[in-house]
Amino acid sequence: MAQRIDVKDLNVYYSAFKAVEGVSMSVDPRTVTAFIGPSGCGKSTFLRTLNRMHEVIPGGRVEGSVQLNGRDLYGKDVDPVAVRRTVGMVFQRPNPFPTMSIFDNVAAGMRLNGEKNKKVLQERVEKSLRGANLWNEVKDRLAKPGAGLSGGQQQRLCIARAIAVQPQVLLMDEPCSALDPISTMAIEDLINELKTEFTIVIVTHNMQQAARVSDRTAFFNLAATGKPGKLIEINDTDKIFSNPAEKATEDYISGRFG
Template sequence: MAKRIDVKDLNVFYGDFKAVEDVTMTVEPRSVTAFIGPSGCGKSTFLRTLNRMHEVIPGGRVQGSVMLDDQDLYASGIDPVAVRRTVGMVFQRPNPFPTMTIFDNVAAGLKLNGMRDKKKLTERVEKSLRGANLWNEVKDRLNKPGAGLSGGQQQRLCIARAIAVEPQVLLMDEPCSALDPISTLAIEDLVNELKSTYTIVIVTHNMQQAARVSDRTAFFNLAAQGKPGRLIEMDDTHKIFSNPTQRATEDYISGRFG
């Protein structure tokens, strides 16, 4: 199920402004890749190019290629909505649909894709909630509003919603930044479990989190405010944190800037 991502010579624009410049990288399947770097260096912008979410913003466009195994996500005739089914996303703040029940939150994407069979929906919702380590906490209140859950539970509900449609890649944009330490640990444990099934890419400002959960780490930086973000270095996480090849990476990790 999990897919390999190959990015080559990618430039990201918003109108005339170049936000990210000349990124080439490979993300291996069934692994966790973390993006780190100072605010404004293009981590989240680049992440959104991996499922074409950046196009939602007017003027958003790319040059270069993003390959999912052997399919170019930016080839002519490729449906962005289909891309987002294959490459799911979990956002910085938990965003359950406020008027929907816990059950309907998880089932929303399935229904959108045409699944109507109540038995199949029920089975998939339970499977997804179990996959997000949330089933035991909510199984007796599936008809209660999703917005009534705690922040950490809401984020796991959003993960359940994302994996319900069985994507091959899961993108996470600072998924723990609004959570307390206990909820953060629960999400990190879940990421470690999910990587056996999915290709996971996570943006985080928490370098300890990157060190804990990721197999590989990519460091982004920018020369100055208003300049495009660039990929400075990408390697196995233990090497990035113990023996990076670029001075800028070492300076950022050691807290000298950022």
């Protein structure tokens, strides 16, 4: 199920403003890649290009290539909605649909894709909630509102919703920034479990989190405010944190700036 991502010479624009410049990288299947860097350096913007989510902002466009197992996600015949089914996303703040039950939150994407079979829906909802390590906590209240769960549970519900449509890649944009340490640990444990099935890319401002959960780490930076963000280096996480190739990476990780 998990697929490889290959990005080559990617520039990201919002109208005339170049937000990200010249990014090339590959992400292997069944790995976790973390994006780190100071605020405003383009890491979340770049993350959103991996499932064309940046296009929902007026003027959002790219130059360059993003391929999933060799298929160009920006090809003329490619439907952005189909891309977002293949490359799922979990956002910074938990965003369960407030008027929907826990069950309906998880089933929403499947129903949108045309699935009507009750047995299939029930089986996939249970599998997804188990996959998000939430089933035992909610199995007796599936008809209750998803918005009634705690913050950490809501984030795991959103992860269950994302994996229910069986994507091949899971993008996470600072998924723990609004959570307490115990909920953060639960999400990190979950990421380690999910990488056996999915290719995972996570944006985080938490250095320790990047070190704990990722196999590879990419450091982004920008020369000055208003300049485009750039990928400074990407390497195995152990190497980035112990012996980075670039001084800017070392300065950021050691807290000298950012």
